Amino acid sequence: MKPLDGVLVVSLEQAVAVPYATRLLADLGARVIKVERPDGGDFARHYDTACGEVSSYFAWTNIGKESLTLDLKHPAAREVLNRLVATADVVLCNLSPAAARRLSVDASSLRTVKPDLVIGELSGYGSPGPYESRKAFDALVQSEAGLVELTGEGDVTARAGISVADIAAGVQLQSAVLAALLHRSRTGEGATLQLSLFEAMTEWMHQPMLYAAGTGQAAPRTGAHHPSIAPYGPFPCADGAVHLAVQNDPQWRRLCTVLGRPDLADDPRFRTVSSRVAHRPALHPELDFTAWTSADLIEALDQADVPAARTRSVADLPDHPQLTARDRLAHVPLPDGAITVLRPPVDSTAWDWTPGPVPALGEHTDQVLHGLGYSAERIAALRAQSAI
Structure with a gap:
């Protein structure tokens, strides 16, 4: 048994954030019914063709869901949605606030259908605020929250x-839904959860914000290197790069020994973390690993207890030796094939993860409507009216 077995989530979702939250709920056993437009569905289905009929984004965020197509502007489809919501535990929505009000799928409207709903x-x-009607996509939010300005190198x-x-919004929404379900189990009360992409991102920007407030300026852009620790970043080898993460002076001394340069450990410019950061332009040329292969260097650094990692391509991730040794890969059916995915990162002794397939558009419409008591004739009539 999974912890969310028996929990029904209805999601008026598109793109990534809410679909990712409901994917996480599906991983825990919730039945997730994804409501999509009949004319193309979730636009994230078509972001790319990396997974055949569906995009890599859609395949990642929609494992184990059911797809129901409804034209929410059609009165007959609205009746279907109301009957579905009346059976639900959770309803999530990432339509714009104005669109949600127009379609009467905002929290106040949904709660008249079922008062104890958990609504996200x-x-x-x-809302409110001067940005409440602005378009918000991931890159725009990264920019507004300061992440783009913080990321990069030099100018x-x-x-x-x-x-x-x-991802930040999806994880925080899932966590809030779980807390709201626990609250309902204790009190019988539903809850309305409100979250914005922007504030989810600003939460993750807390530490850089505090650094800037305390120092009077944002941390400098240092590429893959760390703004306040050195040496901390990728360094070239004979066949690639190794990423160092030398966070204290004993590690620094051991690195100098591996490099065959014990003199560097006592160089006044490099003796402490802060001095190494201050003299980073002089430090990096001294750390020459180009005669080493990455495998040999990693082995030497591991033996010396100096933190380091290979700089790998994401294309190599399915063959990563740690993932393969721990059997972290799984196969999931697609509408026109199958993909290899990564298992969820949390293992539990109380339940197993058993992934469901990625749904085709409207694949479960008839099944869901039958479950709500619609006859085959009535379903055919709704389809003829283009309500489903």
Whole structure:
């Protein structure tokens, strides 16, 4: 038995943030019914063609869900949604606040259908405020929250290579839903959860914000190196790069021994963490590992207890020796094939993870409607009306 067995989540979702939250709930056993537009569905289905009929984003965030197609502007479809919501425990939505009100799927409208619902509303910037009606996508939120300005090297800024604002929001929404379900089990009361992409991202920017407030300036952009620790970053080898993470002076001394340069350990410019940071331009040329292969250097650093890692390509991740040794890969069916995915990172002795397939658009529409008591004739009529 999984912890969310018997919990029904209805999600009016698209893109990444809320779909990721509901994917995490599905991993814990919730039945997730994803409501999609009949004319193409969630637009994230078509971001790329890396996974055949669906995009890599969609395949990642929609494992184990059911797809129900409804045209929420059609009165008959609204009746279907109301009947579905009446059976649900959780309803999540990341339509814009204005669109949610127009379609009567905002929290106040949904609560008239079922008062004890757990309702989660994700917006771009939150309401009220001068940004409440602005479009918000991951890269825009990264920029507004200061992450783009903080990331890069020298005068060059960079967007983080993954959708960190969406992921931050999805993880925090999932956590809040779990807390709200626990609250309901104790009190019988539902809850309305409101979250914005922007505030989810600003929470992750807390430490850089505190650093800037305490020092009077943002940390400098240092590429893959650390702004306040050195040596901490990638250094070239004969066949690639090794990422060092030397965080204290004993580790620094041991690194100098591996390098065959014990004199560096006592150089006044490099004796402490702060002095190494201050003299980083002079420090890096002294750390020459180009005669080493990355494998030999990692072995030597491991033996000397100096923290380091290989700098690998994400394309190599499915063959990473640690993942393969721990059997962290699984196969998940797609509408037109299958993909190899990573298992969730948390293992439990109380339940197992058994992934469901990624759904085709509208794959479960008839099944869901039958479960709500609709006859085959009525379903056919709804389809003829383009309500489903």
